[in-house]
Amino acid sequence: MSATPWALEVEDLSITFRTDRGTLRAVEGVSFRVAPGRTLAIVGESGCGKSVTSLAVMGLLAPNARVGGTVRLAGQPLDDAGRRAARGRDMAMIFQEPMTSLNPAFTAGDQVAEAIRAHEGVSLRAATERAIALFERVRIPEAARRARQYPHQLSGGMRQRVMIAMALACRPKLLIADEPTTALDVTVQAQILALLDELKRETGTAVVLITHDLGVVRDHAEEVLVMYAGRMAEQAPAARLFDRPEHPYTIGLLGAAPRLDEKRGRLASIPGTVPDLYRPPPGCRFAPRCPFSIAACDAGQPEFRPLEEAHRAACIRAPLEAALAA
Amino acid sequence: MAAFLLRRLGQVIPTLLILSVLVFALQQLMPGDPALILAGEERGDPEVLAQIRSELLLDRPLVEQYLHWLWRVLHGDFGFSWRIRLPVAELILSKLPVTFQLASMSFVIGVALGVPLGVLSAVWKDRPADWLINGVALFGISMPNFWLGIMMILLFSVQLGWLPPSGYVPLWEDPVQSLATTIMPAFVLGTGVASILMRHTRAAMLSALAQDYVRTARAKGLAERRVVFRHALRNALIPVVTLGTVEFGKLLAGAVLTEQIFTIPGFGKLVVDAVFNRDYPVVQGVVLATALIFVTLSLIADLLYMAINPRMRQT
Numbered sequence: 001m002s003a004t005p006w007a008l009e010v011e012d013l014s015i016t017f018r019t020d021r022g023t024l025r026a027v028e029g030v031s032f033r034v035a036p037g038r039t040l041a042i043v044g045e046s047g048c049g050k051s052v053t054s055l056a057v058m059g060l061l062a063p064n065a066r067v068g069g070t071v072r073l074a075g076q077p078l079d080d081a082g083r084r085a086a087r088g089r090d091m092a093m094i095f096q097e098p099m100t101s102l103n104p105a106f107t108a109g110d111q112v113a114e115a116i117r118a119h120e121g122v123s124l125r126a127a128t129e130r131a132i133a134l135f136e137r138v139r140i141p142e143a144a145r146r147a148r149q150y151p152h153q154l155s156g157g158m159r160q161r162v163m164i165a166m167a168l169a170c171r172p173k174l175l176i177a178d179e180p181t182t183a184l185d186v187t188v189q190a191q192i193l194a195l196l197d198e199l200k201r202e203t204g205t206a207v208v209l210i211t212h213d214l215g216v217v218r219d220h221a222e223e224v225l226v227m228y229a230g231r232m233a234e235q236a237p238a239a240r241l242f243d244r245p246e247h248p249y250t251i252g253l254l255g256a257a258p259r260l261d262e263k264r265g266r267l268a269s270i271p272g273t274v275p276d277l278y279r280p281p282p283g284c285r286f287a288p289r290c291p292f293s294i295a296a297c298d299a300g301q302p303e304f305r306p307l308e309e310a311h312r313a314a315c316i317r318a319p320l321e322a323a324l325a326a
Numbered sequence: 327m328a329a330f331l332l333r334r335l336g337q338v339i340p341t342l343l344i345l346s347v348l349v350f351a352l353q354q355l356m357p358g359d360p361a362l363i364l365a366g367e368e369r370g371d372p373e374v375l376a377q378i379r380s381e382l383l384l385d386r387p388l389v390e391q392y393l394h395w396l397w398r399v400l401h402g403d404f405g406f407s408w409r410i411r412l413p414v415a416e417l418i419l420s421k422l423p424v425t426f427q428l429a430s431m432s433f434v435i436g437v438a439l440g441v442p443l444g445v446l447s448a449v450w451k452d453r454p455a456d457w458l459i460n461g462v463a464l465f466g467i468s469m470p471n472f473w474l475g476i477m478m479i480l481l482f483s484v485q486l487g488w489l490p491p492s493g494y495v496p497l498w499e500d501p502v503q504s505l506a507t508t509i510m511p512a513f514v515l516g517t518g519v520a521s522i523l524m525r526h527t528r529a530a531m532l533s534a535l536a537q538d539y540v541r542t543a544r545a546k547g548l549a550e551r552r553v554v555f556r557h558a559l560r561n562a563l564i565p566v567v568t569l570g571t572v573e574f575g576k577l578l579a580g581a582v583l584t585e586q587i588f589t590i591p592g593f594g595k596l597v598v599d600a601v602f603n604r605d606y607p608v609v610q611g612v613v614l615a616t617a618l619i620f621v622t623l624s625l626i627a628d629l630l631y632m633a634i635n636p637r638m639r640q641t
Contacts, residue, residue, distance in 0.1 A: 060544055088547025095538060095545075103539040104637060105560045115546040150636040166546060 004075035007173045007206030008034045008057070008091075013069035015049070015056050015230075022278050026052050027230045029304070030069075034223070036173065037200060039207040041221035041238070043214065043253070047274055049230040050210045054176045057208075058093050059083030074173050089119040092167035096179040098159035102151040108162045109135070109147025115169040134165040138195060157188035164195065171203060178210040193220050214253060218242055226250050229275050229285040232304050236311040246307055246318040248290045284315070292317055292324075334628065338621050342614070346399075349613045350392050353606055360384065360604040364408055382408065395610065404614075405607035407600075414611035417596065422615075425592035427497055427504070428585075429577035431512035436519025437570065443520070444527025445562075448535060449554055459524065466521030475514045475587040482510065492589040511588040515581055519573045526569050530562035537561070564635050571627035575620045 015027040027049040034040045042050040056067045059080060071078045073090055095101045102111060112134060113127035122130070128147070135143035138161040151159055160180060167175055177196060181189035197220060200207050209221055217224055217238060224241045226234040226249065234247035245251045252270040272289035275281055281288065283298035290297065296316060304314040317323040361378045368374045379385045383394060398405060404414035447459040483491035489510055495503040534540065535558050543557040544550075582594035589595075593612060600608035632638045 058545060060541060084547070086547075087545060093545045095542065097538055100538040101542045103543065103557050103561070105557075105634070107636075114548070118547050118549075118552075152637045163542070166542075169546075 004072070005035055006033045006072070007036045007074060008032075008208065009070075009072040009075075010053075010057065011070045011072075013053060013056060013067070013071070015052050015061070015068075016066045017062075018064050018066070024277050025230060025280065026065075026277060027056070030227070030232055032223075032225050032232075032235065034174070034206040034208060036206050037204040038223065039197075039200065039209050039221040040223040040225060041209045041211060041217040042225045042227060043211060043217055044227035044233075045212065045274060047229075047277075048227040050227050051178055053227075054093065054178055054208060054210055057083075057174075058087060058091060058176065060087075060093075088115055088172075089170045090172055091174040091176065092170075092172040093176040093178065094160065094163045094167050094180050096182050098156050098163055098183060101163055102159055104151055107148055107150055108154060108159075112147075112162065112166045112169055115166045119170050130169070131165070134169060135162070138162075138165045138168075138199075139191075140165070156184050157192065160184060160188075160192055161195070164192075164199070168199060168203070168205075172205060174208065175200075175205045176208045176210070179212070180209075181216070182211075182213075189216075196220070214242075226253065229280065230277055231285060231301075232314060233286065234311075234313040234315075235304075240311055244311075246311070246320060247286075247313045247315045248292050248317075248320070249286045250313075251320075252289075292320060330628075330632075334625055338625070341621060342617055345617045346396060346610070346614060347392070349610055350388075350395070353609060354388065356601075356604070358604050360408060360606060363604050395607075399614070404611040407605055407608045409600075409603045409605045409608075414607050417608060418611055418615050421591060421593050421596045423496070424494060424590060425578060425594070428508055428512055428515070428581070428590060428592055429574065431505075431508055432515035432519060432577050433570075433574050435512055435516025436523055436573065438520075439516070440520035440523025441527050441563075441566065444524040444566075445531055445554065445559060447524070448528045448531030451532060460528075463521040463524045466517045467525075469517075471514050471518060471581070472583045472587055474517070475511065475584055478510045478514065479587070492587075494588075494590050507588075508590070511581070511584050511590055514584055515577060519577070522573060523566060523570060527562065527566050530565050531558055534558040534562040560634070564631065567630050567634060568627050571623050571630070575623040578619050578623075579616045 010033070011031045013027060013030040014025070017024040017026055030049070030053055032040060032042075042053065044050050052061065052065075055061050056065070057071055059078075061067065071083075073082075073086055076082065078086060102108065106114075109128055109131045112131035113124065116122060116127040116130055117124065120127075132143045132147050135147055140146050140158060140161050146154065146158070151162075154162065163180075175196075180196070181192050184192065193216060196207065196209075199205065209216070211217060221238050224234075224236060224238050225232060226241075226247065228249045233249045234241065234245065241250065242254070245254055249270070255270075270289055275285050275288065281298070283300055284290070284293070284302045287293040287297040294317070302314045302316045304312055306312045307318055360382070361375050361384060362369050364378050365371070365374050376385075383391050386394075395405065402415075404418070406413055407417060410417065443459050443463070447456040450456045479491045482489045490503075490507050492507075494507050497504040531554075535554070537558075539561075540553060540558055543553045548557075579593065581592075582598055584590070585592045585594040586598070593616070597609060597612045599605075600612065
């Protein structure tokens with residue numbers, strides 16, 4: 001039963017929020033899997049559902065959220081109680097804002113030691129020693145001194161390293177990194193991502209990397225899931241996706257991504273706005289913004305279908321080359 | 327740290343000086359002539375009045391009166407009560423333990439009720455328990471102390487006969503009787519403090535619970551109780567501690583109406599009697615003592631603030 005090659009399997013995930021304005025369908029029909037030691041990047045614009053998807057896996061959504069579908073961690077289906085037990089032990093998460101994600105009232109070392117003691121019956125002294133060892137592992141210089149410092153005494157990059165140390169404290173099978181470098185300087189970004197890669201190789205942790213930065217995806221992920229307006233748009237191995245994107249939204253994103261190796265006069269952008277998720281359009285959600293849309297696109301939800309081995313897209317016109325030639 | 331303390335003490339002295347000038351000046355605006363009150367039966371005799379005025383330096387210029395008083399205060403001499411013929415310092419020291427006992431009991435009741443209820447109503451936000459707690463707190467704030475005091479006397483002393491309706495027994499003479507005489511006024515004052523602390527704790531907790539570090543605490547798998555009481559409450563208490571010290575200061579300044587209703591011989595009663603008798607040295611002494619208490623408490627508040635807020639500490 002648990003002899004699965006997957007660290008994380010998400011099947012047909014749906015997330016709705018009940019609000020004063022009505023029911024918001026934030027995520028619908030999302031499925032993906034991640035193998036140990038591999039990185040899946042989930043890409044999309046703000047509001048596409050990538051962050052709520054990761055929070056739903058962790059069980060950290062607000063009480064007004066309803067989550068459907070199944071989530072399996074190393075083959076074990078997770079219910080609410082299972083998520084609570086697995087949090088911090090079998091799955092861990094680091095967040096976008098290292099400046100505010102640490103508690104200002106406790107030292108960095110205490111906060112990491114607390115994560116260890118929450119799951120393992122070790123003494124405070126032993127937990128603190130392990131926290132210092134973890135600090136060394138995430139390349140925090142003068143680990144013992146830093147462990148005694150408060151978050152306000154640490155830089156943003158240092159705080160994110162503390163968050164990573166905390167996440168790795170109990171050797172999780174899954175690490176979710178929600179835009180871990182968005183708030184950091186470019187040079188610090190590169191260091192943090194390199195550190196995550198290295199730790200992933202050493203520990204065999206599966207990584208889900210939430211980002212809107214395609215440059216990060218290209219260098220650090222093996223698999224990519226592109227999301228648009230709460231649904232899956234396209235999924236493929238990273239190399240394949242960058243080489244032959246099939247969904248018009250992905251093509252637009254790649255056109256809009258700034259590239260360091262290419263001089264551009266200005267950034268390309270996708271015209272139009274994301275649909276209202278309180279009243280989503282009946283057809284393809286990207287159709288109103290899509291340069292390739294035809295009448296059939298508005299008729300119904302496009303099926304998320306395989307194009308070639310591991311490459312799938314939710315577009316009735318894919319593969320586009322064939323469609324445009326016809 | 328030492329520099330901080332020195333700087334704070336440097337602020338205390340001008341504050342107290344300005345306050346002493348204000349008290350001295352304000353008294354002069356009060357209607358009524360102390361000499362007339364002190365002369366009693368002989369108030370018709372100009373010679374008696376002149377003698378009283380000269381004894382009390384009331385015939386000197388105001389500035390001279392003030393400097394004379396200040397000089398003696400700086401030497402630890404607060405003067406004599408004109409009315410009771412006792413040293414002011416002795417009067418203050420005899421009333422202080424009474425007020426301190428009442429204030430401490432009220433404060434303990436206020437904190438013990440206000441802070442936990444504030445936490446619970448934040449955790450149960452927009453649920454019936456939250457509405458109930460808020461309703462009771464609103465009632466506690468809007469209800470006048472004298473009315474609650476009279477109602478409690480009617481219920482517990484007159485109807486049930488459980489507690490004495492008034493009077494005061496010092497703690498060291500008979501602890502049980504002392505608590506029996508102070509528990510009702512302490513409850514009256516304490517519920518007011520509890521209501522204020524509850525509302526501030528609730529607001530601070532709601533803000534703390536929405537912070538990213540609370541999500542981090544949940545993400546690392548802590549039990550919800552630990553998330554609320556360690557991670558959120560520790561930060562929410564920072565503003566509440568400051569407010570709590572101010573509330574304690576207000577209690578120490580004396581609760582005029584409550585002390586009057588329960589005939590507790592504390593600061594409040596002392597100052598009211600002194601004002602009615604135009605007993606200037608007592609009024610000045612009590613106000614100065616109260617100011618000193620307030621200034622000390624605000625210093626303690628700052629130190630507590632530094633103790634619980636690492637961002638305020640210098641390294």
